[in-house]
Amino acid sequence: MKKTLMATALATIGAASALMADPADIPLVIEGEEMISSVKAPDYIPGLDTAYSGWLFRSEETQALEIDDFENPGMPAVDYGLELWSTADGSEGKSCADCHGDISEMAGVRTTMPKVNENGELWAMEEYINNCRVNRMGAEAWKRIKSPEMLAMTAAIGLQSRGMPMNVAIDGPAEPFWKLGEELYYTRVGQLNMSCANCHEDNYGNMIRADHLSQGQINGFPTYRLKWGGLGSIHRRFKGCMKNIRAEPYKPGGPEFLALELYVASRGNGLSVETPAVRN
């Protein structure tokens, strides 16, 4: 009895890994510009040979929405972000443009987020934006997940880096944060007792009921999600995945999700920024 069990187990494992399929390697060209949608994964991610954009795993209909800015349902939010960029707010009567100039000055910023600030804290784009608002403009902080303004601004700034490869730093002062993120990525949580890696490393390319599992890359955030009917942030997505496995999510903007964001971003170093991506 035990012997047959072992034999079946081995056969099963062979069958399961044979199922794991890499996505069709079709070029992602947005508005005539070719994106890097697959790239050799960094050596410090032993679990992946190739990093793939989530776009490759979506249906043709969803894919079509991302390659044309007129079709992309995330673009109205980007327009709102551009408007906010030059709108004065707060007690100092200043806009982002007053200090930073044209928003195109932000090209490249998205590729290095999150990163360690001068005080040794790990900050994502949202923390940098709110720091400017509170300390330089005398304006109120925008809520991290719910604020349409925060989503619009992160999308507008992200778009300035579209096509540029993700390039977050994982060494030096970032190392302890990256290590924490790595640990969280592989820790099983929730009543379903799964880790991010169980789905996004071991099973990308497979169907989980009606969903085609991707690598859970974040190079396209904030992303327009058809299911959300709007843009959503990285931490909202992390929260959703944790709730699906009946785990108590970490706090959006808290140290765990920031560390996880850095680690997940590093898994996609080399992939083009696709902000605002479109997913189902």
Add this chain to the structure above:
Amino acid sequence: MKRSLFAAAFAASALAAAGAWAITPAEVKIEDGTVAESLTGTPGDPANGRKVFANRKKGNCLACHANSDMAEMLFHGEIGPSLDGVAERYEPEQLRALLVNSKSVFPDTIMPGFFVDSATLNRVMPKFQGKTILTAQEVEDVLAYLLTLK
């Protein structure tokens, strides 16, 4: 004496029928990847087991496994092996262990354990703490259903 024995037996089966037979996950004996005894003493109901198998809030087995017996339902997952003919491949005691705690059979599997003590898991959402994914009787029902997959 005879009467009280009868009364006790009656009370026990009434409890079991009501699904209140209080075996806890910690009390289930898993030996060599098998659970020899029924968790409830009440035979599993394959028809209900079939429902629990497909229900997204219960077994949600179809999320990961294809199953030709459910051809009428769309979207069978491909994370685990097809369950066609699974009754031919395993003993009932093995399948019970796999359902109770899949890690007792496949140590690193993604498959959830359906009758596991939530205190042994990390960051379980408060509303699921102290609960198992399936009740003991639902485990027996799913088992009875799996045994029909020949």
